[in-house]
Amino acid sequence: MDTVTKLEQFLSNLESSNTPNDIQTLVTSLRDSYGVTNAVYHAVNLDGAPYAALTYTPEWMDHYQEQKYVQVDPVVRGALQQFHPMDWKRLDWSNRGSRNFLGEANDAGIGNQGFSIPIRGPNGQFALFTINDNCTDQQWEVFRKEFLRDMLLISHFIHNKVVKIMLPDGNRAQTPLSPREADTLKYLAHGMSRTNIAGKLEISEHTLRVYIDSARHKLGALNTVHAVSLAYTKGLILL
Amino acid sequence: MDTVTKLEQFLSNLESSNTPNDIQTLVTSLRDSYGVTNAVYHAVNLDGAPYAALTYTPEWMDHYQEQKYVQVDPVVRGALQQFHPMDWKRLDWSNRGSRNFLGEANDAGIGNQGFSIPIRGPNGQFALFTINDNCTDQQWEVFRKEFLRDMLLISHFIHNKVVKIMLPDGNRAQTPLSPREADTLKYLAHGMSRTNIAGKLEISEHTLRVYIDSARHKLGALNTVHAVSLAYTKGLILL
DNA sequence: CATAAATTCCCCATATATGGGGAGGGGCTA
DNA sequence: TAGCCCCTCCCCATATATGGGGAATTTATG
Numbered sequence: 001m002d003t004v005t006k007l008e009q010f011l012s013n014l015e016s017s018n019t020p021n022d023i024q025t026l027v028t029s030l031r032d033s034y035g036v037t038n039a040v041y042h043a044v045n046l047d048g049a050p051y052a053a054l055t056y057t058p059e060w061m062d063h064y065q066e067q068k069y070v071q072v073d074p075v076v077r078g079a080l081q082q083f084h085p086m087d088w089k090r091l092d093w094s095n096r097g098s099r100n101f102l103g104e105a106n107d108a109g110i111g112n113q114g115f116s117i118p119i120r121g122p123n124g125q126f127a128l129f130t131i132n133d134n135c136t137d138q139q140w141e142v143f144r145k146e147f148l149r150d151m152l153l154i155s156h157f158i159h160n161k162v163v164k165i166m167l168p169d170g171n172r173a174q175t176p177l178s179p180r181e182a183d184t185l186k187y188l189a190h191g192m193s194r195t196n197i198a199g200k201l202e203i204s205e206h207t208l209r210v211y212i213d214s215a216r217h218k219l220g221a222l223n224t225v226h227a228v229s230l231a232y233t234k235g236l237i238l239l
Numbered sequence: 240m241d242t243v244t245k246l247e248q249f250l251s252n253l254e255s256s257n258t259p260n261d262i263q264t265l266v267t268s269l270r271d272s273y274g275v276t277n278a279v280y281h282a283v284n285l286d287g288a289p290y291a292a293l294t295y296t297p298e299w300m301d302h303y304q305e306q307k308y309v310q311v312d313p314v315v316r317g318a319l320q321q322f323h324p325m326d327w328k329r330l331d332w333s334n335r336g337s338r339n340f341l342g343e344a345n346d347a348g349i350g351n352q353g354f355s356i357p358i359r360g361p362n363g364q365f366a367l368f369t370i371n372d373n374c375t376d377q378q379w380e381v382f383r384k385e386f387l388r389d390m391l392l393i394s395h396f397i398h399n400k401v402v403k404i405m406l407p408d409g410n411r412a413q414t415p416l417s418p419r420e421a422d423t424l425k426y427l428a429h430g431m432s433r434t435n436i437a438g439k440l441e442i443s444e445h446t447l448r449v450y451i452d453s454a455r456h457k458l459g460a461l462n463t464v465h466a467v468s469l470a471y472t473k474g475l476i477l478l
Numbered sequence: 479c480a481t482a483a484a485t486t487c488c489c490c491a492t493a494t495a496t497g498g499g500g501a502g503g504g505g506c507t508a
Numbered sequence: 509t510a511g512c513c514c515c516t517c518c519c520c521a522t523a524t525a526t527g528g529g530g531a532a533t534t535t536a537t538g
Contacts, residue, residue: 044477045477045478048478070477071418071421080361080474080475080477081361081362081413081473081474082361083360083361083364083398083399083402084399095506095507096506096507118361120359120360121322121359122319122320122321122322122357123320124478125322126477149392152391152392152395153388153391153392156391159322160322160323163322174320178483178484178485179310179484180484180485180486181484182310188464189464189465189468190461190465190468191460191461191462191464191465191468192461193461193462193523193524194524194525195524203485203486203487204486204487204488206486206487206488206489207485207486207487207488209525209526210485210486210487211484211485212525212526213526213527214484216526221430222430222431222432223430223432223494223525223526224464224525224526225427225428225430225463225464225467226428226429226430227430228464228467228468229428229429229430229467229468229471229478232468232471232472233471233478234320235319235320236319238283238284238309238319238365239284239287239363239468239472334536334537335536335537417513417514417515418514419514419515419516420514432494433494433495434494442515442516442517443516443517443518445516445517445518445519446515446516446517446518448495448496449515449516449517450515451495451496452496452497453514455496462495462496462524463495463496
């Protein structure tokens with residue numbers, strides 16, 4: 001079975017996946033067809049909720065959840081600041097929490113080699129697609145060279161499908177912001193005060209307040225900080 | 240020349256690209272090898288600055304810049320809210336600004352067909368990779384089916400390279416936030432008041448203030464809104 | 479052309495955030 | 509073990525933001 005066929009097969013299976021269970025099956029068959037120890041799709045943030053389809057043991061997952069490892073896991077922390085797929089060897093495992101985590105992960109049968117692909121979507125979506133294996137550095141390098149591109153595509157398509165399944169109404173029309181409102185929120189995000197922004201936009205501070213208020217109301221935000229973070233994650237403003 | 244070779248050739252050319260000029264040349268040769276009307280890499284936000292490598296005419300680019308079309312362009316607005324490559328036909332061209340923009344774009348020789356791939360990186364990076372052409376819907380559909388995957392990979396690798404070139408110190412160590420600081424900023428982003436957050440974290444409001452203050456100082460933020468938006472874009476907190 | 483939305487201006491009172499201090503206990507690391 | 513960072517608590521005074529009103533002109537939209 002050559003490379004193209006593996007990817008083709010995955011994409012064709014993905015096409016006919018319509019439930020969370022299908023995705024789980026898909027990830028398992030992905031692990032088998034590429035001959036690795038584990039394959040993991042982990043949506044760290046999908047409109048506030050997490051979601052995962054993976055081949056780790058349920059025990060390890062429960063443990064991970066209970067210990068709130070998502071906040072400590074160097075893979076997650078690293079991926080949040082990276083764009084390119086990230087090899088686990090290049091992460092910082094120096095502090096105690098990480099070492100502890102690493103030890104427990106090894107005990108849970110997770111491979112010594114691995115890379116994780118960060119996936120970013122609108123609305124603050126953040127997910128990871130991870131492949132890991134037990135093998136030598138050389139073997140791993142060969143795998144990486146051969147399949148990294150497949151994995152990039154797989155990570156993209158699997159996330160796209162998961163969003164479709166988990167957030168069927170995710171494509172609802174967005175609350176539009178008026179140009180002035182968008183400007184206002186942008187400058188607020190930059191840390192400017194009302195007085196400064198009003199000066200920059202050459203309007204009175206009273207007027208500026210109207211924009212902040214109307215943006216808050218449009219977005220259903222509880223306060224200004226909320227409005228700014230909503231507008232940014234929803235892709236309504238550019239920083 | 241078959242598909243694999245085109246992509247391979249691009250990636251090999253990319254490997255040896257080390258300056259903005261190289262990227263420009265690369266995009267031009269990309270357009271030629273895939274036989275389309277235009278190829279565009281447009282970093283809308285690269286640490287606050289824009290950057291573009293494209294095959295549009297300089298006149299159109301100047302016009303685009305002068306008119307601040309980035310704020311009106313339905314392609315940009317749409318891509319900000321999408322994950323998957325977005326066909327231009329599926330955008331909303333109904334309002335006056337968009338129609339006007341479309342007319343001028345046609346006059347500038349931009350193809351009637353096109354799709355744009357949104358690219359999201361850490362630090363609020365947002366870029367678009369666009370391919371457009373003059374052809375029928377059917378021809379376009381064929382092109383899309385055949386080359387969409389290539390384009391996804393190209394968009395990923397070109398962005399990765401541009402960031403390396405334009406932000407060579409982009410991989411500097413991030414200001415770490417303590418767990419309490421990160422929690423605090425996260426809840427602030429959710430729109431909670433100090434009083435509520437203090438209650439949730441079961442600490443006094445005074446203590447909470449210390450976290451906000453120290454986070455502000457660590458991030459070099461001008462105020463709380465700024466601190467939250469910095470922490471989020473830098474990947475230091477999960478919403 | 480009628481209606482809606484955007485943009486601009488203003489007042490008053492209260493709630494909340496910020497800036498400047500200070501202080502003690504506990505844990506990790508060199 | 510010494511030093512650094514984290515976590516927790518407190519005071520005072522001032523600056524800034526919010527919530528509740530109201531109203532005009534211009535610009536888009538159907």
